[in-house]
Amino acid sequence: MLYGWSGKMLRIDLSTMKSWVEDTEPYIPSFIGGKGLSVKIIYDELGPEIGPFDSENRICFSPGILSGTMAPAHSRMKITSVAPNGYLQNSGTGGYIPAEIKKAGYDNVIVQGKSEKPVYLYVNNENVEIRDATHIWGMDTQAAQRVIKEEIGDLVKIACIGPAGENLVSISCIITGVGSVAGHGGLGAIMGAKNLKAIAFRGTGQVRIARPSEFLKLCKETHLWMRETPGMKAQSREGQGDKGLLEYSYQSGQGVLGNFEEKDASWDNIGDFGSGDEFYAKYGSHQYGCYGCPVHHFHVFDIPGKCRGAVKCSGWYDFSGPVWVSDRKVIAQAFILCNSYGLDSASTGNAVSFLMELYHRGIISENDTDGIPMRRGDEKAIFAAIEKIAKQEGFGKLFRDGVWGAAKEIGKEAEECAVLVNKQTLTIFEVRAFKSAALAATLGDGIVRFGGSVHELEWGWDKERMEKEAQECYGSKEAAIPYSYEKKALSVWDNENRNTVIDMLGTCFWVIQATTGTIKLDIPVELLSLATGRDIGEEELLWAAQRVLTLERACKVRRGRGRDRLPRRLFETAVPDGIFKGERLSEEKFEEMLDEYYSLRGWDENGVPKVETFMKFGLLSEWKIFDRHLKSEG
Amino acid sequence: MVNTLVIDYSRCHGCGECELACATISKMNKGSSRPRIMSFIWDVEGWGIPIACQHCQDAPCRAVCPTGAIYRDEEFNRVMVNYKRCIGCRMCMAVCPFGAMDFDREVNRVIKCDLCDGDPLCVKLCSYEALQYIDVKEQSIPKKTEVAEKIREILLGRKTGSKAGLIQE
DSSP states (O other): OOOSSOOEEEEEETTTTEEEEEEOGGGHHHHOSTHHHHHHHHHHHOOTTOOTTSTTOOEEEEEOTTTTSSOTTOOOEEEEEEOTTSSEEEEEEOSSHHHHHHHHTOSEEEEESOOSSOEEEEEETTEEEEEEOTTTTTOOHHHHHHHHHHHHOTTOEEEEOOHHHHTTOTTBOEEETTTEEEOTTOTHHHHHHTTEEEEEEEOOOOOOOSSHHHHHHHHHHHHHHHHHSHHHHHHSTTSOTTTTHHHHHHHTTOSOOTTTOOTTOOGGGTOOOOOHHHHHHHHEEEEEOOTTOSOOOEEEEEETTTEEEEEOTTHHHHTSGGGTOOOHHHHHHHHHHHHHHTBOHHHHHHHHHHHHHHHHTTSSOGGGGTTOOOOTTOHHHHHHHHHHHHHTOGGGGGGGGHHHHHHHHHOHHHHHHOOEETTEEOOSSOTTTOHHHHHHHHHTTTOOGGGSOHHHHHTTTOHHHHHHHHHHHHSOGGGGSTTOOTTHHHHHHHHHHHHHHHHHHTOOHHHHHHHHSSOOOHHHHHHHHHHHOSOOOHHHHHHHHHHHHHHHHHHHHHTTOOSOOOOHHHHHOOOOSSTTTTOOOOHHHHHHHHHHHHHHHTBOTTSOBOHHHHHHTTOHHHHHHHHHHHHHHO | OOEEEEEOGGGOOOOOHHHHHHHHHHHHHHSOOSOSSEEEEETTTTEEEEEOOOOOTTOHHHHHOTTOOEEEETTTTEEEEOTTTOOOOOHHHHHOTTOOOEEETTTTEEEOOOGGGGOOHHHHHOTTOSEEEEEHHHHTHHHHHHHHHHHHHHHTTGGGTOOSSOOOO
8 A cells, every 4th residue: 555645646638628547656666756756747748849838738736745744844846847938847836735635635736738718627536627717717816716715615725827827928927825826937827828727626535644653753743843943933923034034135145136237236226124023013914824834934914905915035035126125015015916916926026127227227218118117116117017017918018928038029238138047037046146046046947946055045144054064065164155166066966956855755945944954854754754654765865856857957958958058147247235245156167066067967068968877867768768859959 | 620722713824733633643543534623724815713622511412412422521621422322323513513523434423522632732733822722711811811901001091191100201
């Protein structure tokens, strides 16, 4: 009997309106679960000729193995598909739906095909219904969820897209609940292309646990321990929550000013962020969290007459520095607007900051933006841009393909201002100062999860400890120092592996980072072996993670990915202000870092996985497909 | 001292940890994985309300039970089901005003909260103290305090700004 895994994957074909169940077990030895399953399925089933908006494209919703169990902070899933930029993309979300999918009895949900009219999916344990969604098409994400709940019942958990996804905007997100978002990558547009407004799940089953009493004991201990760690205490009811995050973004040098600009850029242009306590007292409603998590990381805000929604974590970065705003109300409101329209807030923040730079430099005028001057920090400009991009009206149409499309449309000068990695903008993070973040951004199509390396990110909080741990893990304390290049490739390599493991298990990367300081896997691994009854060690999981990452890369290479590049601007400009003022990213050293990373992964200088790498990870049949591709490319 | 399960609904954030813990421990001890406490979650608002047996003094389930299977256990101040007598007619479910009495298909009998024999796991794992296992006498104290404070403020004439003690110019 299979424990931990449910052993079933649900596949839905929207073209034929049919659904069936597949077996997970063959995938388990090599790809474990979660993200691993999706990457393998997409690698096997989607050739490079299939574009993101083709009906053949798959979108996989894969909860972690431990989602739906009592393991604290494990309600996470990865959504994987060929993204609008043409490459394989993963985007993660928490909330309640990952656990609900597991409780309904599925390890993975794969949606393929394309419906003729708008539909939504309703899965109640083994019953699968494809329902008409014409009446909710065009609704914002919160209203759509409410209508579905009225139709089915309050207990159903929903992931849906907003008008942005329906309009195939390539910076749209998938949202579940009030504020859990799979943002980066624009996967909302993939659901939109399939005419799939939402997926709704109700599960009343259980995840089978192999050794329940030990599992329960460890869960209990972990839960109580987590609550006592300093990182979690800060988030608790009496703690600070995210109140200090805006100041921290500036003090730690992580926040970005404008569109990675150097000229006329200073934090003084933005002004004071004001008191967090005051803002939370005035507009804060309450906190809430994901399913089965001791940390309630979301703050719900009620801005009377404007909006109501949740803001958390990096949400505070997206509409502050980049768009020259210091008013917490505007930042929260812009973020909630993005969530309601189903736009990825980070990419939308980038899009607005891109427009603001063009306006500031005189490349565009208000005539190009429907009479709205894109002045730096102008809240009217921000709200108008969000609405127009999502609804695809007026100048918003320029952004159907994100900043990449807009820059091409506007002209050469604008293209120089577009800071893009493989057609995608960067997460709001100062990659010029944080070197491992720069490396991670180029590898991950702009996504910088925890600055590429947790040591580097946390250096601002706790220098001594991070340097000591970096010395232990990577043999040099320089690995923790943001502006150093030393051992950065190794730390990014290690962090990517660890992040992939937690994506397979469903561990929340934020909680594990905040509780253990770095990504320590001992507890999740022990929970996994108690839950599944299999003796899967940390080494084996890290090995599987490398296998998955190799396959993910191979998938990208088949789709035309060559050596990774960063936009020119990041090498040519320096950090304009803050503690890393004047810090530059050296192109030469960056290339060295990249070469080092490729060799650690067993890829050649263009980032193509070598044959021996495939063999090392036992990817024989995958190599055959890859080899055919290489030969056809000549 | 007799403790009881007290729920402060305003503190619940709907993480569902209580129902997960209950399901896990119930599966282990009683073979049924249906939770005795259920957290109803409105994830669009970010809100949750846990529902569990209130262990009523004059319990309707106990009154209606045709075989007298439901009894009060004064040791833990709880309402319990004697399964030797229970015939599974589900009358208790019909009359429970909270819907706390549940039926589990796995074991084919009614199930309810038994306060984990005096050490409820859900309370231990509730991060925000929405669930408390306290002396019944203590339950009303926080609310009483709140009301008393309000009245005190009014009586002290907070609105006019004067407070007890020396008046400082």
